Amino acid sequence: MAQYYTTMNLKSRFAPSPTGYLHLGNARTALFAWLAARSMNGTFILRLEDTDQQRSPDIYEKALLEDLQWFGIDWDEGPDRGGDHGPYRQMERLALYDAYYAQLQMTGQAYPCYCSADDLAAERAVQRSAGKAPRYGGRCRYLSAGARAAREAAGMRPTLRFHIPDQGTLSVPDLVWGERHYALADLGDFVIRRSDGSPAFFFANAIDDALMGVNLVLRGEDHLTNTPRQILILQALGLPVPDYGHLPLLLGADGQPLSKRYGAVSLRDLRGTGYLAPAVLNYLARLGHHYSATAFLDSAALAQGFALTQISKAPGHFDAVQLQHWQHEAVQSLDDAAAWNWLAPHLQDKVPRGQEIPFVAAVRANIVLPADALDWAERCFATPAMDAEAAAAITGVGPEFWAAAQTTLQVADGDYRLWTKALQQASGQRGKSLFMPLRAALTGRTHGPELAALLPLIGEERALTRLHAAAQRS
Numbered sequence: 001m002a003q004y005y006t007t008m009n010l011k012s013r014f015a016p017s018p019t020g021y022l023h024l025g026n027a028r029t030a031l032f033a034w035l036a037a038r039s040m041n042g043t044f045i046l047r048l049e050d051t052d053q054q055r056s057p058d059i060y061e062k063a064l065l066e067d068l069q070w071f072g073i074d075w076d077e078g079p080d081r082g083g084d085h086g087p088y089r090q091m092e093r094l095a096l097y098d099a100y101y102a103q104l105q106m107t108g109q110a111y112p113c114y115c116s117a118d119d120l121a122a123e124r125a126v127q128r129s130a131g132k133a134p135r136y137g138g139r140c141r142y143l144s145a146g147a148r149a150a151r152e153a154a155g156m157r158p159t160l161r162f163h164i165p166d167q168g169t170l171s172v173p174d175l176v177w178g179e180r181h182y183a184l185a186d187l188g189d190f191v192i193r194r195s196d197g198s199p200a201f202f203f204a205n206a207i208d209d210a211l212m213g214v215n216l217v218l219r220g221e222d223h224l225t226n227t228p229r230q231i232l233i234l235q236a237l238g239l240p241v242p243d244y245g246h247l248p249l250l251l252g253a254d255g256q257p258l259s260k261r262y263g264a265v266s267l268r269d270l271r272g273t274g275y276l277a278p279a280v281l282n283y284l285a286r287l288g289h290h291y292s293a294t295a296f297l298d299s300a301a302l303a304q305g306f307a308l309t310q311i312s313k314a315p316g317h318f319d320a321v322q323l324q325h326w327q328h329e330a331v332q333s334l335d336d337a338a339a340w341n342w343l344a345p346h347l348q349d350k351v352p353r354g355q356e357i358p359f360v361a362a363v364r365a366n367i368v369l370p371a372d373a374l375d376w377a378e379r380c381f382a383t384p385a386m387d388a389e390a391a392a393a394i395t396g397v398g399p400e401f402w403a404a405a406q407t408t409l410q411v412a413d414g415d416y417r418l419w420t421k422a423l424q425q426a427s428g429q430r431g432k433s434l435f436m437p438l439r440a441a442l443t444g445r446t447h448g449p450e451l452a453a454l455l456p457l458i459g460e461e462r463a464l465t466r467l468h469a470a471a472q473r474s
């Protein structure tokens, strides 16, 4: 393996392009890089790779920072807070790359290439028809100074290509995949600066990592094949090479990698639906990383239990059921006041003032998302929709039961225990055959939170109306 950081100086980063809302794959990659840094008291950098200006309107940068903050990821250096290795937006770093292009050209490790898109397409077509893998054949490698000058005079704008040695093998250690070997001849001279002067992704990305002192690059497997090229660039420039680990991609239900381009489920969507950040953290931290603890963990404990050796190579699939499991755990970990703060924006004044905390305490074990709480708020304080099972439970007991239910409730003055005891005596029903019809009449459902906690919220008056309606049905 490559050089290893010590627990004292680990520096990792997340380097997204602000071209859309962060999806769960991006978030998982950011999280692993952050957990690695936090698990070793290291430094975590946020860098924006915004060179695709057409696809990087300002809204996405703002959203990206907000979404990461909501998620609970913080950074020690970044575009909004600066640091010793800035700027942290690639568009503001363009001038930095010039010296490295010049150095590569001076040492003969890069050369201008005047081949047009048509020339290159034709070359690839010939290679393919001969059963060879397409790669640049090196036509502009050894152009004379005069030939270059003639092309420049004709107004041709060259790309800059990295000159790869024709022979040899490059061994690339990877923290997740182990050592991989690449025949240099197969890589082909590749473009490091486009003809419009903009840097190719893997050039700017590698230089920035080196200049920013990043010594651990954890990123998606989509970058696996960029790594040998990036190592060659860094070696040619005498810059430090970080350790690399490529994380398996997160796939959607269609089996395709989640991608901003194709509108995958975003952190923003989940937040809008009411998912709690610690739920998403617990879900994603375990997607492709083994934790021995199965309990809900806070981010400090997730960092403490994180180890690069526990990362799996298997691709992860987005699993809504697992996410809901962690959401349920996260909801249970809140105290009632925090749970109310979470729910309030979603409940649209459906809970009367003063009833907020008792309402939360009553329904918390039965909700995963705010939509569930909204349903229970309507069942408590408005008119509950009746499901078929509940309707059957109501007609299953005779009219005498419902007459007795109304009288005993009034006599008990709304006290749940006194009421159900008196009704048991009056009707002869007990256990499930007593409670199920009551629950059905009062809430419109046959399962849910404790009736004893719901009755005070429903109140005696509404309860009597519902019992009366049940009597009419039976």
Ligand SMILES: Nc1ncnc2c1ncn2[C@@H]1O[C@H](COP(=O)(O)OP(=O)(O)OP(=O)(O)O)[C@@H](O)[C@H]1O
Pocket: 015, 016, 017, 018, 019, 020, 023, 024, 025, 026, 027, 028, 029, 218, 219, 220, 221, 222, 223, 248, 249, 250, 251, 257, 258, 259, 260, 261, 262
């Ligand atoms: N499906 C995925 N699963 C895990 N990590 C991913 C996935 N897609 C991208 N990443 C990682 O997220 C980080 C940021 O990547 P980037 O901003 O290019 O996202 P992207 O979704 O690939 O965007 P785009 O669709 O615009 O190419 C990179 O480390 C990349 O490898």
